[in-house]
Amino acid sequence: MEKILVTSALTYANGPLHIGHVAGSYLNADIFVRYNKLLGNDIIYIGGTDDYGTPISIKAEEEGVKPRVIAERYNKRMKKDLDGLNIQLDNFSGTSRPRHIKVSQDFFTNLLEAGYVNKKTLNQFYDEKHKRFLADRYIEGICPHCKSEGARGDQCDKCGKLIDAMSLIEPRSKISGEKPIIKETTHWYINLPKFEKQLREWLATKKYWKDNVLNFIMSWLNEGLIERAITRDLNWGIPIPLENTKGKVLYVWFDAPIGYISSTMEWAEKKGQPDLWKKYWLDPETKLIHFLGKDNIPFHTIIWPAVLSKQKEPFILPYDVPANEFLNLEGQKMSTSRNWTVWVEDYLKYFDGELLRYVLAANAPETKDSDFTWKDFQNKINNDLNNVLGNLANRTFIFIKKYLNGKVNKTENIDKLFAENLFSSGLNNNTPFYFDNLEDISDIINGIDESYKKYKVRRAVQLILLLTRIGNRYFDIEKPWVTIKKNRSEANETLFFCSELLRRISILFTPIMPEAMKKLRKMMNLADDFEWDDIKKVPESFKIGEVSPLFKKIEDAEIEKQLELLKEGSEIL
């Protein structure tokens, strides 16, 4: 049995959950966790919200409430959204909770005392009206290169050039619109160059990481690590634990990953075993796996391991960081500010969470950015789920009820059938590589197993669909509606095979569609508690219970409605 600790990147609490979050770091993690639970591994799944930072603080000011109110609101709503998608974290915390504050401050202190933090003084823009230091992004002005208006402090969108905020002409605060003053401030920096050798040695042991992740890291390392500020001047954040440092807080991305630890502590406490978190975080046998979007790679593979390694307690370092790329929407980059996304809350008003799980799994941005379109959503549900899988289940069960008194019995040759090459005629020699060398159904099942292990959810989906196609073909070839008339046992054989195939699919598909598979199993009177190894355990018979369609088709009008809603823009923000 393996011990695994899985995390999804903490989500920024300035809005509810959208499908980009789901595709980037939640669904893939949940599928991996569910698969491992079926295997019987000791696995916990931890996450939460990242509650601090300027955007939340500004939003709070606009609404005239405390930032904590905003963070708590979205934390709650996200939890609900995750529930609606059957994404089951063992704990969903938030970084504004007291425990997290204490742990983060200790982390800072330990790093400082170990000699890896330097203090520096620098000049920065300051908005006097809002009494706030301004991040580069919150300053606007005239670009010093192309002289056009509306350049931000970090970059000019017109000419694309990077800008040193201090060189902006006629700078003004994006928050108040007023001219900012330049003010001296002090910050603490993590001395990353001092970690370089250690990091390179550690990363050399991670050859099994995904290529996109390794590329990203190497580009950082090869540019040369520099010191990086881990504090900010803000009123909404974790105060740094030093004398005379009022208004200085930890930079959110310093404290956010620490949230994985504090969230695990919260989980342990809720379980009534406050030290249980140590069993995971302090045991070198634990595999720590961070699921996240590509934008988070450097934080989790450079800064986070560096910080972890200098604590007093022997924390484990990440075992794997299977980062996903981004999900686009109808061919365009998703953007919350342009309201170009699909909010889970909106989605759930119209469709079942399982359907989104399926579509995002089938089209996950595993190796490169992928595109979500409503038309594709409809196609995948109607074809893959409704027509191919749903119909296989329906025709099998209805047939058994109608012609075989609702029951089929195990046949002698069942193992042989599962070892026969039942699918090759539909494929030619140049099928995708993961279809090659598939001799029989057990090979396909092994392929699915391996795909889940390696976070290759798309491949798992393709192989499961291949199984359902085999079922439909077998049904057509054997023609039980003909054989039933002269040879009852022959029809029994066909239907037992199809039932057994569906039973195996109900296990194989559970990590992706747990509720739909539960429904499928219920129709077959199969138990809810099962494990991965049950795939091989053929029952003596199947008694079919009440039958209803597993899925239903999505009409064109429903899709048109979603496209309209997308154009209008959601109002849930």
Added chain:
RNA sequence: GGCGGCGUAGCUCAGUCGGUUAGAGCAUCGGAAUCAUAAUCCGAGUGUCCGGGGUUCGAGUCCCUGCGCCGCUACCA
């Protein structure tokens, strides 16, 4: 500007170490079947693998170059 990635069928995408006639699903066309939610099954066509050059017995794959798109570029989080 620098670094990295991407560009394959009408669409969404696979293509392992360089190896035979470049693949899947959807869409399209033709056929079969009638157990099933008109759901299924079989068959067929479709390609300047972004352009150009190079290495090689052999290139979608490796190298150079041009074009287009995207990400990162350390103070967005």
